[in-house]
Amino acid sequence: MTTVAEDRLTAAFAALADPTRRAIVSRLARGDASVTELAAPFAMSLPGISKHLKVLERSGLISRRRDAQFRPCHLEAGVLDGALDWITTNRRLWDERFDKLDTLLADLQRAPAASAKGRRRG
Amino acid sequence: MTTVAEDRLTAAFAALADPTRRAIVSRLARGDASVTELAAPFAMSLPGISKHLKVLERSGLISRRRDAQFRPCHLEAGVLDGALDWITTNRRLWDERFDKLDTLLADLQRAPAASAKGRRRG
Numbered sequence: 001m002t003t004v005a006e007d008r009l010t011a012a013f014a015a016l017a018d019p020t021r022r023a024i025v026s027r028l029a030r031g032d033a034s035v036t037e038l039a040a041p042f043a044m045s046l047p048g049i050s051k052h053l054k055v056l057e058r059s060g061l062i063s064r065r066r067d068a069q070f071r072p073c074h075l076e077a078g079v080l081d082g083a084l085d086w087i088t089t090n091r092r093l094w095d096e097r098f099d100k101l102d103t104l105l106a107d108l109q110r111a112p113a114a115s116a117k118g119r120r121r122g
Numbered sequence: 123m124t125t126v127a128e129d130r131l132t133a134a135f136a137a138l139a140d141p142t143r144r145a146i147v148s149r150l151a152r153g154d155a156s157v158t159e160l161a162a163p164f165a166m167s168l169p170g171i172s173k174h175l176k177v178l179e180r181s182g183l184i185s186r187r188r189d190a191q192f193r194p195c196h197l198e199a200g201v202l203d204g205a206l207d208w209i210t211t212n213r214r215l216w217d218e219r220f221d222k223l224d225t226l227l228a229d230l231q232r233a234p235a236a237s238a239k240g241r242r243r244g
């Protein structure tokens with residue numbers, strides 16, 4: 001993996017390592033929202049929310065339109081996919097370990113039967 | 123979500139927000155390994171690796187046998203599943219947004235045809 005991809009992944013996981021930022025991502029998964037709308041469910045000042053939004057923006061997980069006066073926050077699902085791919089790949093490696101073990105055990109169970117047959121024939 | 127579950131998720135994402143720790147998780151997904159084996163691919167001291175292992179251990183992503191003299195590190199795939207579930211759920215919410223939009227557009231496209239038919243019949 002390139003360093004750029006690694007850095008993106010590090011930033012995405014770091015951004016998700018906070019319950020308020022995860023709640024913001026969950027809200028934006030349902031649709032774009034303004035900072036005021038995002039702040040509403042939290043007992044947090046607007047500057048407090050803005051700080052979290054900056055972390056999310058730097059990680060690439062969210063974007064904000066620069067031109068419009070009402071600048072809604074928008075989820076960038078591609079960055080979420082990067083994190084999802086990484087976990088899925090490693091989860092699969094883990095499962096394959098057990099699949100290989102199952103195959104090995106099945107082979108070992110078949111082996112004595114096969115050699116017994118061989119002995120009967122010989 | 124309970125606070126305990128939120129704290130677990132925060133710790134898991136924070137643990138994954140580092141390239142060395144992700145490489146350690148990827149190595150352990152292939153099978154248990156000792157600290158020396160885990161340190162081998164990195165230009166890093168054993169205390170440096172131990173620091174990362176402590177973060178992974180605190181997050182619950184890895185465990186180490188207390189009793190054995192050779193204490194291999196072991197991936198706890200359940201914690202990885204927690205992170206995977208969270209991302210998958212939010213990714214699905216995002217997709218459903220577009221599914222709903224597609225349904226709405228299809229309904230709008232069907233509507234004029236249906237009313238035109240109605241006019242022809244009447």
